[in-house]
Amino acid sequence: MIGSFMHTTIVMMTPILLAALGGLFTDLSGMLNIGLEGMMLMSAFVSVYVANATGSLLIGVLAGVVSASLLAAIMAVFSLNLKANVFVVGLATNLMAAGMTVFLSGWLVGTRGTIVFHEAPRLSRIDVPLLGDIPVIGRMLTGYSVMDFLAIGLTVACFFVIFKTSYGYHLRSVGRDYKTAESVGISIYRHRFAAFIISGVFAGLGGAALSLPLRAFVGGMTGGRGWIALVAVVLGRGNPFGVLIASLIFGAASAVSNTLQAVTDIPPKLLLAVPFVVTLVAMIIHAVRRHDSLEQQ
Amino acid sequence: MRKTLISLMTVAIALAVGVLAIALTSSSPREALKYFFTGPFLNAYFFGNMITRAIPLILTGLAASIAFSASAFNLGLEGQVYFGAIAGTLLGLTMGSVPVWLTCVTIMIVSFAVGGGIAAISGYLKAKWKVNELISSLLVSYTLINIGDALLEGPFRDPRAGLAASSYMDSAIRFPRILMPSNLHAGLFLVLAIAVFVFLAIRFSRLGYEIRITGSNISFGAYAGIHVRKVVILAMAISGALAGLAGMVDVLGVHGRVIRGFSSGYGWNGIAVALIARRNPILVIPAALFFAFLTSGAEVSSFFTDMSPEIARIIQASIFYLVTAEGLLTFLKKRREATS
Numbered sequence: 001m002i003g004s005f006m007h008t009t010i011v012m013m014t015p016i017l018l019a020a021l022g023g024l025f026t027d028l029s030g031m032l033n034i035g036l037e038g039m040m041l042m043s044a045f046v047s048v049y050v051a052n053a054t055g056s057l058l059i060g061v062l063a064g065v066v067s068a069s070l071l072a073a074i075m076a077v078f079s080l081n082l083k084a085n086v087f088v089v090g091l092a093t094n095l096m097a098a099g100m101t102v103f104l105s106g107w108l109v110g111t112r113g114t115i116v117f118h119e120a121p122r123l124s125r126i127d128v129p130l131l132g133d134i135p136v137i138g139r140m141l142t143g144y145s146v147m148d149f150l151a152i153g154l155t156v157a158c159f160f161v162i163f164k165t166s167y168g169y170h171l172r173s174v175g176r177d178y179k180t181a182e183s184v185g186i187s188i189y190r191h192r193f194a195a196f197i198i199s200g201v202f203a204g205l206g207g208a209a210l211s212l213p214l215r216a217f218v219g220g221m222t223g224g225r226g227w228i229a230l231v232a233v234v235l236g237r238g239n240p241f242g243v244l245i246a247s248l249i250f251g252a253a254s255a256v257s258n259t260l261q262a263v264t265d266i267p268p269k270l271l272l273a274v275p276f277v278v279t280l281v282a283m284i285i286h287a288v289r290r291h292d293s294l295e296q297q
Numbered sequence: 298m299r300k301t302l303i304s305l306m307t308v309a310i311a312l313a314v315g316v317l318a319i320a321l322t323s324s325s326p327r328e329a330l331k332y333f334f335t336g337p338f339l340n341a342y343f344f345g346n347m348i349t350r351a352i353p354l355i356l357t358g359l360a361a362s363i364a365f366s367a368s369a370f371n372l373g374l375e376g377q378v379y380f381g382a383i384a385g386t387l388l389g390l391t392m393g394s395v396p397v398w399l400t401c402v403t404i405m406i407v408s409f410a411v412g413g414g415i416a417a418i419s420g421y422l423k424a425k426w427k428v429n430e431l432i433s434s435l436l437v438s439y440t441l442i443n444i445g446d447a448l449l450e451g452p453f454r455d456p457r458a459g460l461a462a463s464s465y466m467d468s469a470i471r472f473p474r475i476l477m478p479s480n481l482h483a484g485l486f487l488v489l490a491i492a493v494f495v496f497l498a499i500r501f502s503r504l505g506y507e508i509r510i511t512g513s514n515i516s517f518g519a520y521a522g523i524h525v526r527k528v529v530i531l532a533m534a535i536s537g538a539l540a541g542l543a544g545m546v547d548v549l550g551v552h553g554r555v556i557r558g559f560s561s562g563y564g565w566n567g568i569a570v571a572l573i574a575r576r577n578p579i580l581v582i583p584a585a586l587f588f589a590f591l592t593s594g595a596e597v598s599s600f601f602t603d604m605s606p607e608i609a610r611i612i613q614a615s616i617f618y619l620v621t622a623e624g625l626l627t628f629l630k631k632r633r634e635a636t637s
Binding site: 032034074078082083084085087088089091092095096098099100102103106107224227230231234267268269270272273276277279280283284287288290291 | 318322370372422425426427428429431432433435436437439440441443444446447450451565568572605607608610611613614615617618619620621622623625
């Protein structure tokens with residue numbers, strides 16, 4: 001029971017963590033990327049559709065990542081080149097993805113409801129022998145997909161890129177004090193543009209991690225995960241491992257919601273609200289603590 | 298002048314995107330385009346329904362305008378609209394032997410208060426602990442939409458209804474129809490009056506002045522002796538209150554009951570309406586009519602041809618992209634200079 005709950009937690013965490021790692025880059029460059037939700041949604045549709053059409057998971061994931069990065073590039077051009085308000089452009093990204101995915105599914109697949117892609121290859125679960133036989137926690141240790149491993153691996157990779165490379169150092173300086181960064185010759189524009197694209201790549205992976213295991217797409221299937229990821233970025237305080245912990249908490253909230261849906265009679269819609277309540281409470285606690293520590297100084 | 302030009306250009310480019318999408322995906326693009334542009338004006342039914350669509354958008358547009366004027370991003374409009382309508386309707390269903398006009402007024406006040414209360418939470422969290430109101434209002438909204446759905450699917454569902462919806466309120470409570478056979482109702486006059494009132498209040502009242510100052514420069518506002526925190530909370534509350542009323546007016550005018558998800562999109566489109574109108578409460582009216590025209594045009598066209606009604610959403614999203622692109626004019630000017 002505990003092992004299986006932990007397993008669900010990690011599976012639910014993966015899309016959030018992937019998107020949040022992307023959001024971390026835009027956050028470090030000094031911008032709040034509220035378009036994560038739309039980028040995830042776009043990739044959720046494109047990845048499973050292309051995987052279904054080509055019979056290749058890899059091509060599917062790549063196509064999803066490209067579609068999400070395209071939205072990210074549009075966001076970058078509008079907010080950086082055309083000086084549009086970055087929040088408004090983020091909203092545009094979300095609305096465009098919501099409209100475009102339903103439009104495309106109607107046009108390409110001929111239906112606007114839930115689409116099951118029977119031809120899409122399965123995202124197989126990797127079962128490590130023996131580990132699964134360990135009592136209580138065995139279920140927690142094995143049976144994950146490539147996407148789950150990728151999310152954890154990328155967290156470590158992001159940590160090294162952000163804290164151990166000169167690129168990471170420059171990126172953080174742009175976000176922290178862009179005037180000083182500019183004065184020593186670091187290009188704000190280039191770093192922010194790149195950060196948008198990186199956030200698109202990660203959000204694209206997050207969207208693929210959502211639809212590929214289900215081999216299905218339904219309009220609005222991200223259901224606020226992009227926003228939850230955004231809060232994970234805020235709570236992670238610029239550190240990929242902080243983002244990981246925050247994403248884990250939100251994964252657990254989703255797992256609670258899922259488990260209760262299976263074992264109790266509580267209306268499912270009421271349980272769907274749980275992750276949002278947990279996210280909101282976490283954000284308030286974070287803000288109160290930051291507020292208090294600032295007052296003490 | 299320059300701003301008007303940007304607004305017009307935004308609309309033109311977004312329409313061009315829509316025309317392109319129709320041309321690429323429709324098997325009879327000529328027909329589809331004809332119905333898209335002329336459909337809403339074909340008869341009283343289509344025309345009236347287009348205006349009806351604009352009614353809640355005017356209110357959510359005003360709601361977004363007020364919050365944005367104080368530099369507060371209220372992204373929770375969707376939940377405020379929905380929950381305001383649910384609260385008002387449920388009260389309306391339980392108020393038995395009271396005069397109809399009293400019930401009508403009471404439930405509008407309740408929806409107003411409920412929407413305002415919801416948004417005020419985010420305003421308070423921002424003022425007190427600097428919780429980002431953009432994210433908090435959105436999370437509250439997601440929570441409430443799910444709770445509202447649960448209410449309409451469970452305890453308040455009318456078992457005789459074929460879909461998740463409450464029972465009908467007394468038909469005498471509903472706003473009179475003013476253009477048969479369409480849904481257009483007298484709520485239009487109420488909404489227009491509110492728009493004028495908000496315009497005057499923002500221009501000439503003390504609170505309006507404080508909201509404008511706080512929005513343009515927070516530290517100057519504090520320096521000028523304005524209680525900035527109070528203004529932010531109030532602006533959020535008024536914004537949410539108008540959103541709650543938007544849902545209620547739609548229920549009283551069109552549906553007579555709350556249906557699950559009936560107001561989906563009212564909030565987001567209200568934000569776009571406010572941005573096109575550049576936060577001017579009077580300009581919110583034509584902007585809302587334009588948005589209603591896009592949705593109605595796409596609907597009528599998809600009714601007669603194979604066009605997808607989602608075209609409207611793509612055009613609306615394009616408007617969102619373009620509407621605050623301040624660099625657009627200079628960009629195009631440079632292009633012209635470069636090519637000539």
